[in-house]
Amino acid sequence: MLEVPGLVRPYLRRPYSVADADSEKGEIEFLVKTIGRGTEALERLSEGSTVNLLGPLGNSFSVEGVPSGRRAAVVAGGIGAAPFPLLFRAVARRGASCDFYFGGKTGAELSLRSRFEEVVPGKTILATDDGSLGERGLVTQVFERRAAAGEPYAIVFACGPMPMLSALSRVVSKLRVSAEFSTEAEMGCGFGVCLGCVIAGAEKPFLISCQEGPILKPEKIAWERV
Amino acid sequence: MSSLLSVKLGPLELKNPILTASGTFGYGLEFTDFVDLSSLGGICTKGLSLKPHAGNPPPRICETPAGMLNAIGLQNIGVEAFLRDKLPKLKALGATVIANVWGDLEKDYVTVVRALEGADGLAALELNISCPNVEKGGMLFGNSPKATASLVARVRKATRRPLIVKLSPNAPDLVESARAAHESGADILSLVNTFVGMAIDPETARPRLSFGTGGLSGPAIKPLAVRMVFQVARALPGVPLIGIGGISELPDVLEFLAAGATAVQIGTANFKDPGVSGRLVEELVRYCAERQKPVVSLVGRAERLPAKADEAGAEG
Numbered sequence: 001m002l003e004v005p006g007l008v009r010p011y012l013r014r015p016y017s018v019a020d021a022d023s024e025k026g027e028i029e030f031l032v033k034t035i036g037r038g039t040e041a042l043e044r045l046s047e048g049s050t051v052n053l054l055g056p057l058g059n060s061f062s063v064e065g066v067p068s069g070r071r072a073a074v075v076a077g078g079i080g081a082a083p084f085p086l087l088f089r090a091v092a093r094r095g096a097s098c099d100f101y102f103g104g105k106t107g108a109e110l111s112l113r114s115r116f117e118e119v120v121p122g123k124t125i126l127a128t129d130d131g132s133l134g135e136r137g138l139v140t141q142v143f144e145r146r147a148a149a150g151e152p153y154a155i156v157f158a159c160g161p162m163p164m165l166s167a168l169s170r171v172v173s174k175l176r177v178s179a180e181f182s183t184e185a186e187m188g189c190g191f192g193v194c195l196g197c198v199i200a201g202a203e204k205p206f207l208i209s210c211q212e213g214p215i216l217k218p219e220k221i222a223w224e225r226v
Numbered sequence: 227m228s229s230l231l232s233v234k235l236g237p238l239e240l241k242n243p244i245l246t247a248s249g250t251f252g253y254g255l256e257f258t259d260f261v262d263l264s265s266l267g268g269i270c271t272k273g274l275s276l277k278p279h280a281g282n283p284p285p286r287i288c289e290t291p292a293g294m295l296n297a298i299g300l301q302n303i304g305v306e307a308f309l310r311d312k313l314p315k316l317k318a319l320g321a322t323v324i325a326n327v328w329g330d331l332e333k334d335y336v337t338v339v340r341a342l343e344g345a346d347g348l349a350a351l352e353l354n355i356s357c358p359n360v361e362k363g364g365m366l367f368g369n370s371p372k373a374t375a376s377l378v379a380r381v382r383k384a385t386r387r388p389l390i391v392k393l394s395p396n397a398p399d400l401v402e403s404a405r406a407a408h409e410s411g412a413d414i415l416s417l418v419n420t421f422v423g424m425a426i427d428p429e430t431a432r433p434r435l436s437f438g439t440g441g442l443s444g445p446a447i448k449p450l451a452v453r454m455v456f457q458v459a460r461a462l463p464g465v466p467l468i469g470i471g472g473i474s475e476l477p478d479v480l481e482f483l484a485a486g487a488t489a490v491q492i493g494t495a496n497f498k499d500p501g502v503s504g505r506l507v508e509e510l511v512r513y514c515a516e517r518q519k520p521v522v523s524l525v526g527r528a529e530r531l532p533a534k535a536d537e538a539g540a541e542g
Contacts, residue, residue, distance in 0.1 A: 003498070008292040008445055012498055037289075054500070188287045188294065189497035193252040195298045196287030205280035206301070225283065 001054040001190040002030070004041040013054060014038035015187045015210070017083035017159070019115075028053075031112060033079040057190045058214050061087050061157050061180050068095040070154040071122065075101045075143050075168055077160025078109045083182055085119050087157060092121035096154075101146075103127040103139020103160075110134070140167040144175070153177050162226055169218035179218050185209040200225035230514040231507075231521050233267070233488050235466035236413040238350050238388040240267040240322060243489035243521055244479070244507045247470050248273055248326035248352060248392070249298065250443075250493040251503075253312040254319075257496070261504035264320030267489060271308065273328040273354045276337050278304035282359065288425050288434040293444025293472070294494060295423050297359040297437035300328055305341045317347035324390065328354040330362040332377050339384045351387050353378065353412075356394030356419035358441045368394035368419075371406035382411030390468065393417040393458075395447075400454055401461045408465050416468035416491065417458060418451045444494040448472030452485050459486025459529045474502060476509040483521070484528040 001013035020029040034043045045051070061083075066072040072091055074084050081102055091098045099122040104110045107128055116124065126134025127142040135142050139160075147153060152175070158168050159182035172179040188194035192211035200222040201207040207216060231242035246254075248270040254263055263269060281301025288295050303311070308325070316323050325342050329335040335353065342348060355374060357364035367373045378391055391407040393400060395418035404415055420441025425434040433439070451471020459467055469487030473479060474495035482490045492503045514521050 010289060011292055011444060012289050012294060186285050186287055188296075189500070191256055191500065193250065193256050193500075194287060194296070194497050195281065195301050196284075196296065198281070198284050198286065198301075200283065206284075 001057065001187075002042065003052045004045060005050065005052050007041060010037040010041055012188055013052070013190060015057075015190055015214070017182060017214075018056065018086060019082050020085040020089070029085070031079065031082040031115065054190060058210055059212075061182070061215055062155075063087060063090040063094065065155040065178065065180075066091050066094060066096040066098070067154060070096050071151065072096060072098040073101060073143065073147065073153045073156045074098055075139060075156060075158040075160070076103070077139055077164040078104045079112070080158075080160030080164070080182070081112050081116070083159055084157070085115065088116070088119040088121055092119075097122040099153075100124045101127065101139050101143045103129075103142065103164075105129045107133030138164070138167065140164060140171055143168070144171045147171075147175055147177070155179065158182070165218070166223045166226060169221070169223055172218060180215050181218055181221075182215050183209055183213050183221070185214070229520070231511060233522060235468070235488050236388060238390075238414060238466075240349075240489060242267040242507055242510065243483070243487075244503055244510065245270060245324070245468065245489055245491045246496060246503050247491035247493035248354065249296075250496045253303075253308065254316050254321055254323070255312060257500055258319065260500035263316065265504055265507050266322065267507070268322040268324050268349060269316075270324045270326050270352050270491060271312070272302045273300045273326045273357065274302055274305045274308055274338055274342075275300065275328055276305055276334055276341070278302065278307065283436045285434060285436055288440070290423070290425060290442065290444075291446060293442055293446035294497075295425055295435060295440035295442055296420070297435045297440035299359050299437065300354075300357055300364070305338050309341070309345055313345060313347055322349045323347060324350045324352050326352045326354055326392070328357060328360075328363060330360075332380050334363070335377060335381055336384045339381050343385055343387070348387065350390055350414075351381075351385060352390040352392050352416060353381060354392050354419070355407075356392050356396070358394070358396060358420060358422045358439065359437055365394050365396060365419075368403060369397050371397075371399070371402045374403050375406040375410040378407050378410035378412050388413045390414040390416050392419055392470075394419050395450065395454055396422050401458060404458045404462055404465070408462060414466045414468060415458065415462075416470055418447075418454050418471050421447055421450065443472070445472040445474060448478060448481075452481055455482055455487050456485040456529060459526060473506075474499070476506060476513060479506060479510060480513075480524060483524040484526070486526045486529040488522070488525050
């Protein structure tokens with residue numbers, strides 16, 4: 001959770017996933033798209049400014065779910081690519097590979113792709129709704145086509161808007177491949193107290209995204225109530 | 227040093243006047259990385275019902291200027307799980323625990339209060355008659371002085387513990403509600419809960435919260451809450467009050483004390499800054515020590531000034 005100190009508008013901290021971290025240099029990287037007051041406040045900061053950080057919070061993708069020599073897939077929509085540089089490097093370190101399915105409405109939404117050029121330990125497949133870059137179609141459809149045709153993936157990691165994740169939940173269930181989704185919810189505190197960030201659960205009424213997630217297995221979510 | 231900060235609210239003695247507000251502090255245990263729970267005057271638990279309660283569907287919160295709206299809907303683990311899983315740990319950590327209680331019907335409140343009566347390690351009860359985010363119970367008891375009086379009288383008979391009643395700022399006449407609660411047996415009044423508000427997405431014209439309306443909290447409500455504490459303090463002299471509403475720094479605490487509150491609860495600020503309550507205790511210790519003044523001498527200073535502010539009111 002990040003905040004620009006001293007502001008009452010935006011008032012609450014905002015949740016961001018860690019894109020990458022370098023413990024030797026003591027650096028943490030966030031990939032941020034300006035969409036509202038919280039991200040605007042970050043964008044206005046000049047170099048060398050201070051932010052308040054509360055974290056790390058919540059759980060992580062199970063990189064250990066990709067055995068050495070096996071292949072995983074990442075499916076990301078737009079700024080949903082943010083958490084994956086670190087994951088790609090972790091998968092590569094295990095001697096496993098990982099394909100990167102990266103989709104957006106237009107090519108402009110995929111401008112982050114250059115950040116991934118060096119780090120993806122596998123193929124990068126771009127998809128745009130308007131066909132302006134990569135394959136035409138929803139990234140979930142492009143993923144389904146290729147995944148059904150090729151060697152099965154050990155696990156699928158995904159992040160993006162909830163409608164995309166909902167569509168992907170049907171795809172992974174059909175393909176019988178295990179998956180972990182980094183979910184999206186309006187978050188107040190980030191440590192399980194305000195109970196604002198709940199997501200409808202399959203086995204219980206609600207999952208607390210910040211505490212039980214934000215990474216959840218799709219079968220734990222009641223998609224029809226999302 | 228600590229005696230400078232100790233306060234007495236009727237039968238309830240607290241080591242200092244900084245408490246945390248129900249619904250903003252979980253069951254306390256979530257905060258142990260940020261606050262020494264034993265350093266606080268007290269913690270008010272998430273509102274407890276007899277059975278676990280799932281709460282409202284999302285979206286449940288939305289940010290507003292200098293605050294937020296919430297319609298959580300009193301999601302909680304239920305009184306049994308609280309007594310089994312939370313209270314013993316809180317006691318071991320030296321926390322002063324105030325159990326916040328709610329129900330749909332009068333008898334539900336009484337059942338929860340009875341279940342808590344034998345428990346070891348509870349300092350007081352706080353009745354939530356002011357939650358705006360449930361279909362039944364909650365605010366319905368707080369919005370009518372008659373309903374308030376009936377509920378408080380029944381609960382009073384069921385407990386020997388210090389009884390706090392948390393008032394709704396949405397009541398048509400807050401002073402009458404406060405009087406009803408006090409005359410029916412409340413030892414202490416806490417005020418205020420959240421203000422009913424609403425936010426609408428300008429593009430889709432849909433309410434931003436699934437419940438439609440929600441409770442407004444945060445710095446945005448502080449002047450309203452200060453005014454209400456001031457009014458009730460003046461109307462009901464001698465009734466111990468706990469001030470709540472947008473407190474996030476020491477001057478806010480001092481302001482509520484001046485208005486007539488003997489203690490305060492920190493609410494929404496806990497979300498933004500989980501260490502804030504512990505820091506406010508330290509700052510208040512320093513403030514009182516530097517001036518060699520006990521905190522009780524700061525209570526009601528504004529209220530003792532010549533009458534004026536409570537008369538002018540909204541017409542001004």
